[in-house]
Amino acid sequence: MANKPGTPPPPQKLEGQREKTSKQIAREATRKRRQQEQRRNLLLIIVGVAIVGVLAVVLISNASRNSGGIARSGKGATLGPADAPVVLKDFSDFYCSHCRDFALDRAPELVKDYVDKGLLRIEFKHFPLRDSSYGAHIAAECAAGQDKFWEYHDVLFKNQQGSELSAAKLKQYAVDLGLDTAAFDTCFDGKQGKAQVDADAREGVAKQINSTPTMFINDERVLGAVPVAQFKEVINRKLQEKGITPPG
Numbered sequence: 283m284a285n286k287p288g289t290p291p292p293p294q295k296l297e298g299q300r301e302k303t304s305k306q307i308a309r310e311a312t313r314k315r316r317q318q319e320q321r322r323n324l325l326l327i328i329v330g331v332a333i334v335g336v337l338a339v340v341l342i343s344n345a346s347r348n349s350g351g352i353a354r355s356g357k358g359a360t361l362g363p364a365d366a367p368v369v370l371k372d373f374s375d376f377y378c379s380h381c382r383d384f385a386l387d388r389a390p391e392l393v394k395d396y397v398d399k400g401l402l403r404i405e406f407k408h409f410p411l412r413d414s415s416y417g418a419h420i421a422a423e424c425a426a427g428q429d430k431f432w433e434y435h436d437v438l439f440k441n442q443q444g445s446e447l448s449a450a451k452l453k454q455y456a457v458d459l460g461l462d463t464a465a466f467d468t469c470f471d472g473k474q475g476k477a478q479v480d481a482d483a484r485e486g487v488a489k490q491i492n493s494t495p496t497m498f499i500n501d502e503r504v505l506g507a508v509p510v511a512q513f514k515e516v517i518n519r520k521l522q523e524k525g526i527t528p529p530g
Contacts, residue, residue: 358426359435361393362403368396368520370513371498373407373486376422376447377415381495382439383507391510395529396517406435408482409494414447416479421452423475424466425459433459 370392374381389404396402408419418438425434437455438447445451449470456466469475489498497504497513500520504513518528 358429359406359408359422359431360403361405361432362397363400364403366397366401366403367524367526368402368500368517369405370402370517371405371407373409373482373489373491373494373496373498375409375411375415375494376418376438377410377412377442378494379442380507382442384495384497385435385439388507388510388513392513392517395514399529401521401526401529402517406431407486408479409486409491409496410479410483411494417449417452417470418447419479420473420475421456421466421470423478424469425456425461426475427469428461428465430459430461 372381372384372389374385392402392404397404408422410416410419422431422434422438425431434455437459441447441451441455452470453463453467456470457463486496489496489503493505495507499513499516502516502520504516521528
């Protein structure tokens with residue numbers, strides 16, 4: 283029976299309406315809460331991805347700066363194929379700041395543009411101008427005996443100040459690089475690398491070298507850590523002389 287006009291609905295109907303309204307409010311609150319959680323989770327994901335991206339850039343940047351920007355490999359003190367058309371001989375002293383500039387700043391680009399493409403071989407030549415660096419050159423030859431010359435070479439150039447090339451430090455670098463320390467220490471203490479160091483030095487004297495770094499690119503002398511563009515100009519010219527088109 284229908285309610286008369288002006289007559290309030292029965293209590294059961296009012297209770298049903300209130301229950302229905304409460305459920306709608308609860309559902310709406312739940313929906314809004316889920317939307318907020320989804321937005322919060324999305325924001326956390328975005329922030330997390332951004333943080334990971336920033337950390338990756340920093341780590342890559344630091345790795346590039348600390349390693350000279352290249353992954354070095356090669357037998358002994360030679361980097362690049364044996365049959366490369368152009369050979370760069372680098373007469374260097376581990377205490378020489380300009381040698382460091384070439385090794386860590388210029389060489390990486392030459393490796394990327396020429397060595398990795400089989401067009402260039404870099405040969406490190408020991409030319410210690412002072413007694414204080416002689417031990418470092420012998421130590422580098424001991425590292426070369428374990429196929430870790432270039433890694434050790436980079437560590438020496440990054441730690442060339444003051445007492446950083448002391449005998450204790452030279453042995454510690456071998457530990458840091460994961461070398462066979464017993465074999466390294468035996469080699470170093472017995473000066474087993476001395477013959478190669480002296481042979482390179484005699485070659486430099488024969489070429490009338492009196493400063494470092496001095497480079498020879500297919501026997502053309504280049505003095506000092508000149509801009510990388512100058513190295514490239516000489517290398518490209520040597521490639522063209524052999525009928526090889528330089529990399530673009």
